[in-house]
Amino acid sequence: MGKTYDNYDYEEAYQKQINTMEEWELERLMQDRKVDCLYRTTTIKSRNEKSGTEMVESMVYPSFKDKADMPKTAKKRETKPSQKNLNDKNARRYLIRLVNINFGKGDIWATFGWDDGHMPQDIEAAKKDIKNFIARINYRRRKAGKENIKYIYILAYGGEKTRPHFHIIMTGDGVDRDELEELWKNCERKNTRRIKPDDDFLITGIATYISQNPHGTKRWCPSKNLQKPDAPTRSYGKFSRPKINSMVRDYEKLKEQMEKAYPGYTFLDAEVMHNDKVAAFYIYARMIKKRGKGKEKPKK
DSSP, X not given: OOOOBOOSOXXXXXXXXXXXXXXXXXXXXXXXXXXXXXXXXXXXXXXXXXXXXXXEEEEEEEEESSGGXXXXXXXXXXXXXXXXXXXXXXXXXXXXXXXXXXXXXXXXXXXXXXXGXXXXXXXXXXXXXXXXXXXXXXXXXXXXXXXXXXXXXEEEEOOTXXXXXXXXXXXXXXXXXXXXXXXXXXXXXXXXXXXXXXTTTBTHHHHHHHHOOSSSEEEEEEOTTOOOOOOOEEXXXXXXXXXXXXXXXXXXXXXXXXXXXXXTOEEEEEXXXXXXXXXXXXXXXXXXXXXXXXXXXXXX
């Protein structure tokens, strides 16, 4: 196969949605191939031990035979997720993985803020209030013989139209919602809910909602006792270039080939992006496997 080059940020390099193209434009893009490449696949698995459910993210992207053909991007293929930048798609996806691995049915997600009489002077003061709040929760749990909570909080601070507030996803076992609300002293209006996961996407919807950044700055902070996602695995053998060309033309073919490449997983959705400078494609797909619900063997 020889050496290939793919140490670039494919999220940055491929940003044009293929579903905005006319069929003739897609055909011309494929015929006007400007570079020689293989397709490499990065697979990331996120397993929730509580439910026995595992989500898979499959990222298929070009690996170039000539280094000069590799797209020039600001970042490399994988960078450490930033807790300070939820504008970054990779950071948001990492946050969603952490949420799906560590939380599920019966856990809590909540929103707390500050009223005028308790407004923090700056972002550090806001973070100190949250830290003290979590410390009070854990103090009560230790007195009851329980472990510290797992949590991820996302602080929204700054922006003319946004009052400081934070969202928190946390352990729900042994936590009374009324007591939890009583422990936050900085505002009267508090919102706490028990998590009810979606059958397919788990709590991706909640994680996506709280990571959106319409105004101001959002920073996220995880507890140290969270389970981390598995390390990514990579392969050149899952999808050939002709197979990719057929998949990007036909969404049903994409679904079929993804389920074939990941036996036992059920296809959920996918994005197909392109970069017309290199006439190549990037596929981001999600699949799920539920406990005891692998693919059934066909009846004879």
